[in-house]
Amino acid sequence: MDNSMETDEIEPRGTKRTASDAGLASSQTRRIRALDPDVVNKIAAGEIIVAPMHALKELIENAVDAGSTSIEILVKDGGLKLLQITDNGYGIDVDDLPILCERFTTSKLKEFEDLTSIGTYGFRGEALASISHIAHLTVTTKTANSSCAWRAHYSDGKLVPAKPGQSAKPKPTAGRGGTQITVEDLFYNVPTRRRAFRSASEEYAKILDVVGRYAVHCSGVAFSCKKHGDSGVSISTASSSSTIDRVRQIHGSAVANELIDFNIEDTKRLGFKASGMVTNANYHVKRTVILLFINHRSVESLALKKALEQTYSTFLPKGGHPFAYIDLEIEPNRVDVNVHPTKREVNFLNEDEIIEAICSEIRSQLAQVDSSRTFMTQTLLPGIARVPELQQQTDTPHTPIRKTGPSPSQKTYENSLVRTDSRMRKITSMLPSVTPSHHHSGAGAVSTDLAGARPEVADDGLHYETTDREALRIGLSSVKRLRAAVRSEMHNGLTELFSTHSYVGLVDERRRIAALQAGVKLYLVDYGMTLAEFFYQIGLTDFGNFGVIKLDPPPTLTELMKLGVDIEREEHQSSGSISTEEDEEIFTKAPDIVTKTLIERRDMLDEYFSIKITEQGELLTIPLLLKGYVPSLAKLPRFLLRLGPYVNWGSEEECFRTFLRELAAFYTPEQLPTPPSGEAGSVEDESVSSRRVQLAQMLEHVLFPGVRARLVATEALLNAVVEVADLKGLYRVFERC
Template sequence: MDSRARLSSPTPPEPLPIRRLQESLINRIAAGEIIHRPASALKELVENCLDAGATSVRVTVKDGGMKLLQIQDNGCGIRKSDLPILAERFTTSKLSTFSDLSHIRTYGFRGEALASMSHVAHLSVVTKTKSDSCAWKAYYSDGVLVEPKAGQTSDPKPTAGNDGTTIIVEDMFYNTPTRLSSLRSASEEYSRILDVLTKYAVHNPRVSFVCKKAGSSSPDLSTPSASAVTHTIRLLYGHSISKELIHIETSSSAHQTRKIDDMDEDDPIDDPEAWTAEAHVTNANYQAKKTVFLLFINHRLVESSRMKRAFEAVYNGILPKSSFPFIYLSLEIDPRSVDVNVHPTKREVHFLNEDTIVEKISDAIQQALAVQNHSRAFAYQTLLTGGVEYDAQASKKRKGKEREVNVTEEARPSSNSSNMLNTDALKKTYSQHKVRTSLKDRTLDSMFPVANPAKIFPNSSGQEKMADAPTGTTKAREIGESECSLTSIQTLRRNLIKGKHKYLSEILEKHIFVGIVDLPRSLSLVQYSTKLYLVNHGSLAEELFYQIGLRQFGDLGRMKLEPPPPLRTLIEIAVNAEKSTEDTCIHFHRTDCEQRIVDILMARREMLTEYFSLDITSSGLVESLPLLLRDYTPNLDHLPSFLMRLGPQVDWTSEAECFDSFLRELAYFYTPVPLFTSVSDSEEQNAQEKSERWQIQHVLFPTIRRYLAAPKSLLDRDVVQVASLPELYKVFERC
């Protein structure tokens, strides 16, 4: 038979039998629709935390959430009796009948999030309600309780824990290798997690959010509770956005003032089509490469490409081409007008009168931008050199001059030496790339008149020095590293080297001190290359003194106290001045607190003398303090507080933790702090302030330049670039 004939009259295949899928396969398919990646799992869990009334949400992530995703909250917790069905599908406390879906006010309602995670990961839960005497821990797999170890029962186990719930998701997608291989790198998945948390933190400013990587001491995201939306936006998205924000409020009717959440659904004046909107959008001064759009409908984080396009169209006539705004919109609609069950991950919602609502919000944004549009008026002036017209030849000639080899006036050769210059010496250095390299150049302090010149005199290097400052040369002395065979100290020293940030250390090593700009706030200016940095010299000093103490461990100098003060008297002074003593020592009387601190220090006198040069006699007199840096004297007014803090703040139970926490407290004691003096002692205050300024400039910063191995944590808020010479020249050229 011809093949063409077979094609023209095909034989119909036999129908395949319809089978019922296995329950495990059904659940795994459903889990794939809910949990796409670690960020989607996090979104579900964070919403559960907020539904539980949490005011603090802490997230710990390992390998982008694929190895570990832990979410801890301080919400209401879960009853022990509910734990057996917690991870089963369609088990929820949010719905009881189908009609409840029409006025749902919570984030979750289907009861599929934890069930889905138990099918694609190892899930464990630690929870405690306020009425429970202890927390309960349970392990789940495929929606049911499982035993944590072979031979144990699957029942929830009592454990220690705080009020609230901790969800631990480990080895996500371990049983679905295709989904696991489709995920991006760990760093990109972690950035998606941070993006989700950032958006929920903006919308929930009264909730504290913390996110960090497992093993990291500092969080990558941290927001305080009880703050405003604008404050959270400034904290998470930066000052450049927050200073350009416009606050907009609009609603379905001009007279409507109540929010939808405050309305009672049985209220006779309640309108099912009522809505309110609150937005924070940037004005015409802010431009970005892409739109940042945060949309919350009834407090649920959703996406709407239609809304995004409509709002971008408002900015098209205001912003330059390829420039986009920042928009945060919170839209509250009557729950009866919203269908939240249209997407497996609740990423989209449908609601009535969408076109009308979007149009009205767009009009409100446009009106607010029109009011703010006056801020984009630029001042300019006409040329004073004969007009603004010039020919093309003059333009080409001016552009050609930029490529010619020129010599500045300072480097212009004489006629006798012109033949000796080589090509490298004739290369022009443009003004925007010139770097001040002389340490004798003027600082900020030298630009202001001196009120009492008799109190200041120049030292041998030409730098100004206080007459009542410590005597001796300002030349930095060598700080050698002591020999120490203790494993804990060697580990701490290795950690310092390992945590050193190369570029920041280079900035501080090669910086030029410009001046102290705000002594009470510990702010100074330093220059590196063609950039200007604002640094917190208090934070730099604290890290420096910690490293110096660790460097000289066991071989610290001594600062004698004459006469030696009694240890107990100093601690009594500190305890009486400490406002929070009743909170920190709630289980003890104040006298018992003082005695306990004294006993701790007296019992360890020999160790304090041998390792830290802190000499305390058997009768309780403080004879000497550790001397970290020559020519630098700490403020002894803080000595009582330093000795008091050694009791509760130092971990005396572990060798490494003891040494580390003691050195941290010692560094805190040495850190320069603002002086608080009465107005009647203004002359003495000025003298002390000048002495402190001299000490910071001529002792502290040279030592920072030489010895500080700067950690990355200083980049968070203690070292900020405030100016760049090439960038400033670009601004001047546009003007």
């Protein structure tokens, strides 16, 4: 081999060369010089408009700054071919159009010191200028005092004619109030940047993320976003939508149904207010989703994200992450928004303290509702606390079994201690039995044990059989909407009260009042209102999957209706109302009309409500909502009669809602007369006495355990609960004695 042969070595790509290798040995050829303004502007544009989503973010912020209440966005090829945003804001004055796209032209900033009090989204005047250097930009705008709209075309920050040979000045045109900005062929003169985008669908997904963030945050502003050529919209929110409705529309009901609110502020020391919504322990996904707004500007914060994930690590399973919407307002003089070209990041004082305060508040809220997490449990004694089976529906409106308890690091003082162990002997077990061992009434039988033993659940007088009927999967949108309506009206504090209460006793059967203890407080509860809502929610949860109560021998609907009419007529007369011939005619015809209505709909009643009716009008079964409890069958005639005029049979959703409300009213315990005073001659009917004892047993051992396990307390139930005593308050009274 000839060693004298020379081989050419190929220099690898990316190798740094010295000045001499590059032919720049002479110092005269390396003088510093100013870049061409066109190069400067393109560099600046590349820093601010990195992708179509950044251009859209700037345009959305400008539209909101202009007082818009409606923003429409049209996208083609992921925003690279077309990006159009139309608003109904103040518009741009025609005299300002010549300098609209020049760099650092703004109506929001005059002096550098104004940065310390900036309260708008945009302020530097770079967005439109940057876009005009890397795309074809068209602006159509109309102010309120302008007789017509004006259209202008821009390139490299200057006005240009729409077609060669025409004038570059803005031209009058037809248009509505507000501004429409059209960006075409984004990055047409930066081929390297344009080739970097892999697919239009990815860019469109990023655009939807930006639109979704501002659609959630900007209350009072309607947003819509669609692809060019599509008939439907990808995002659409109304200006009147609440924040939780916006979250539901954009991120889905799975998120919206599990949100809890938080609110915290420290305006004196840290100068901030924070509010928002975060998911509870029932919801988790593979990736943390944070919608963070600082002074109403969508930003990112790695420190807050890490702190939030650390906060949730004790509440969620391994690998689970939360959803959070956080609206953080900080005094403007504590924030520097001018630290990132796209304003994606901001700096603010006391960052660590503010983040810790927010996470601490979220942690506190999670600890209060962490009891909503579901667990499979075994009751201590079979039959004492009947826990309903956990529902399979993901959107069920009830909260099943809850786990409670103070934080391990939280010190418990003596005046906060309450006996809640169900195994401890209750005072009622020390009272002797004052009733015979068995009472029989129309609703079943009641049994009590000997003094000193724990009372067992009352025998309901029924024999239960398990059938092989498969559970129906109810996918009706009307039922889902009714369930969601219950969730939207949920009152967290009241739900927590019912889920952790200890039943104290029955106070008044006539007014339907019971006493409950929650924590160190004593409450009086209208159990009539409470159980009406409870049975309505059971109706929604178990819709189409009720048990059945067989009636043997089966009564006829017509006979039951006549009994119901007699009851209505008696109440009509006892109230002092004078019955007219028209009233009597209604009373006479009602049984046949309502019977015919129910027979015509007997297939639907059987499938959804377990009410089986024969063609001849015999009532074979009624629904069983809660095992161990039988409603007063004396209320059955009136319940059936009310199914005619009080159920809206014309609309599916209203039909289900009104029917379930009537069913809940039927299942709600009836009012009982005041017990006799004990005077001579005042003897109570045996059937009423039996029902009184049975009701007391049912409330303690069946109904309120069910409420504790399943009730989602709505705001309407605030009128049903009154606080009457607070242990800590009583301690202070005793200390003064």
